[in-house]
Amino acid sequence: MQYVLLIYGQEPSEAAPGDLMAAEYQEYGAFTDFLRERSAMLAGEALEPTSTATTVRVVDGKTLTTDGPFAETKEALGGFYLVEAADLDEAIRFAAMIPGARRGSIEIRPVFTVPSADGTGR
């Protein structure tokens, strides 16, 4: 069996203090290692906050793009793709090609780049 584990939680309004963040990254790192050792790790990423989200729907063949996360409570998460795209425009193009975009919504969330220990990007 394969499972997707979706991580829900309060979004911090301010960035948490550096040492607190570092402690949490370490914990996540440890859990990832735990999965890797058992060959249980297939894919996983942290996400940028919902303020960076974009929602895409396709209505009558037209792509409708809106700022913000998907908020309808009646519709439930039905799956996900993790994709590599040049920029948001390409991600929107991919999203609009998903059949589910015609019946529901596709929420696009950028993958968060965890800062490396020396303060530069990954």
Place this chain on the structure above:
Amino acid sequence: MSSGAAHALVDRLFREEQGRAVATLIRVLGDFDLAEEAVQDAFIAALETWPARGVPDNPGAWITTTARNRAIDRLRRRSRLTEKIEALGREATESALQSIEPEPAEDAMHIADDRLRLIFTCCHPALAMDARVALTLRTLGGLTTPEIARAFLLPEPTLAQRLVRAKRKIRAAGIPYRVPPPELLAERLDGVLHVLYLVFNEGYSATSGDSLVRRELSAEAIRLTRVVDQLLPTEPEVLGLLSLMLLHDARREARVGPDGALVLLEDQDRTRWNRDTIVEGHSLIRRALERGRPGPYQVQAAIAALHDDAASAGDTDWAQIADLYRALRAMTPSAVVELNLAAAVAMADGPAVGLAMMDGIAATCELDRYPYLHAARADLLRRLRRWSEAEAAYRQARALTTNGAERAFLERRLREVAAAARAIDSRPN
């Protein structure tokens, strides 16, 4: 040069050149904040040096070059603070900054591209509409955060926060800094024009708040639409929007009475309309329509042109205006267009015909919360001397309007029809 004259020159230049300089620096730096800070530094430097040393031959190029140097300074300072910054990345950015060609004559196309890129980035559909508006005014227009906050009657921190979030989203979500490829251009251009029209309307329709700042908003929208027209000269809808803005703006002085109250189109003193602006609006819409690719802005401009042509409301070619609204309805069907069509038909064929159409619109309930539906119905009921029905409709309109000048106007009409209704009630049979 006196420091006062230098101030005035820098102010004017800021409006005209800051968008240009910021756009170029954002392309190279990929960083809105650093670009804005560097350009601000450059204008401060201009204020300090120009009064003593005189204004350079090409002030715009001077600003871009100085901003480039300040950006390099800021990057160096930053890198000293964060010791571990990859020196290679910094050098690449620096050499890109050094390569910014300061001579606009040689680099005009590049700078033009930069501004166009910036407009499309600021108006990207993945940004909330209010963020697009704020970002466009802040980054491309020379408006400061306090000015924009005043214009939209928002607390300054709210607007500042909105700008921070928008810039963060551009960066984090990977909104591209480019002119959209051909397959996206039409749709994205619609989005840009929509933002510019919204800015214009915010400065034109609302008469509450700081009127000077609002005038500035409309002027800025017109200026930016001219820029888009220069950069995309083959798009008739850009000309259409520019014409539409000018033909409305020409009536600005006549729209508000000496007491600050709203004056309806039919009651305006048409000698106070700006003839030069109307002439320009006319020539623009003619040029646009000649291209044979009509669109909603062109049709609305044509309607405005017919209004501006008429010596009085009675002389207006209402039948042709009604036809144009039918054309607009075919392009962008909506209850609001339907309402405008009904109002034109009422003028062409009599209030009873128009009222029947408006009653049909009211029956759909779609415009229940739209004050202009109730105000327009009230006006036709008033013309038909159905006083108490008119009174009820004016009351609904008054309850829904958020604009002070409009409310004052509705109050006045409400008193008139209420008095007429009472006069009939008290008349002996």
